[in-house]
Amino acid sequence: MNYLDLTIKEIHEALVNKKVTPLELVNEAIKRAKEDKCNAFEYIMEKEAIEMAKTLTEPEKDNLLWGIPFAIKDNISTKDVPTCASSDILKDYVPIYNATIIDKLLAKKAIPFAKVTLDELAMGGTGATGHLGKTTNPYNNERMVGGSSCGSAAVTASAIVPFALGSDTGDSIRKPASYAGLVGFKPTWGRISRYGLFPFTPSLDSLGFFTRSVYDSATILNAVAGYDMHDFTSSKEKVDDYTSDLDKSIKGVKIAVIKEILDTISDTNIQKKFQETLKIYQDLGATINYVSMDRHLLKTLFPTYYIISCAEATSNNANLDGVKFGLNLEGDTFNDSLIKTRSKGFSERIKRRFVIGSYSLMAENQNELYLRAIKNRHKIVDEINKILKDNDVIFLPASPSTAPKFDNKVDQLEDEYLIADNYMVIANFAGLPSLTLPVGFIDNLPFGFNLTAGAFKEKKLFNIAKALEDKSGFYNLSIRTKK
């Protein structure tokens, strides 16, 4: 056993008791990172992390993040550290400022350890489309770890670090968390400043994190939540102590299960486990309410997401032209240079998304595509908020299966209506806090269930998640501690 195999809370105790030092943790993380078989790294901050660790000599008893190394999805700005969002278009780009979330973690003396892979520009759900190729699942390298926060999930599940930052636009933290046996959390939209996050779909994007326990997730939120003048969409809503109610009884809590989503899951192991888990909640005093949602509306989740995300993405990435930063190819004229740079810098699938987005925004198409999608978003959000008016959380399997194998049609648009695979985008549409936690294994592959609460109800969400974690025993999972 190594201290990196432990949760943040446990490592903190070891640091305070001087059983281990930040430098020893960083050195072990470097050793493990060099043995990585998942292709999870864009850049290991070896020198920077060692330098910082050497300065940390006196543990801070009340600061759980002191001396804890962490990984950063490579679409989050880190001053003087290469950041390319796993895309050739950002070749050699080095940000000149830190994202607010990085500054807040540095203020807590957590140690930035590595920049990790993602689906190119965070647009994808397989972990197979970054410029370095596939990032694989640490439990089985022939399987996906999911995306877009693939590297963050892989390094946390490999116990290279005890936590990693990710971003979530559709389910980019919560789905990989299920495939990698982790706690994956996205907060209420605006709860964490997004200053310094490369925008993909700002009306849906949230920063969040992967941890190996619910307590750790709440601990990080305590450190990074709050208003930021650099991000006008960040919220001024009061910041709670998210760890204070974790062990409170959940007696009387109301848990909604959407029948039409659950019914689309055909895996009998997942269905069986779900029923067992509902029983755990009932035994703890919670009430389970099966609720309904129009199946036709559920079928529209994915096209609504696709149109909105492509439309916002094409606008937000218009600045990637190679003039101010990133890949820059010479051309005969200014325009020729832009076309060469953008044609080579973006992969085919990113270009497809941009064209679809641009087409949806054109005046002659907008009514039938973009406007229709954002009206439908409103309808979906109204339906979800109705459910949450009478319930504390919505509870469902995070994915209809364990991590799938890679196939050749990676990230091509499906002709089917994959409700169970796409429903978690509801939390992004409505800006709700949402958390996936591990609940079991099938054929040595982990899987998780998801809880979504009302806006700014993170404290309640963590409380209900922790109650299940305590009973299920699926705590601190990694390939090194697998039960």
Add this chain to the structure above:
Amino acid sequence: MKTVDLKRLQIAANRLCFDMSEEEYQTLLNEFKTVVKQMELIAEDKTIDQYEPMVYPFPCDVTILREDEPIKPSSRDEILKNAKNKLAGQIKVKKVNG
């Protein structure tokens, strides 16, 4: 809505300052057909126009005026450090006007 065809997709791509191969346009065209077909599901909902377009999940409280605070801006060198072509403290690009 205009019918989606290869020519229109090429125009859209060129407006975005990139190009794609014939094969890539074909994949895109197929993908478009799927998107349009799936979007028709929303069109079938006769109540959809009763909903206001939703851009953000909740209203953003934008504070227009705030107290002035002195800040240290980034230096010119810092801002230019990622640009490949520079001249006399400016980003150098090809001549746009003749």
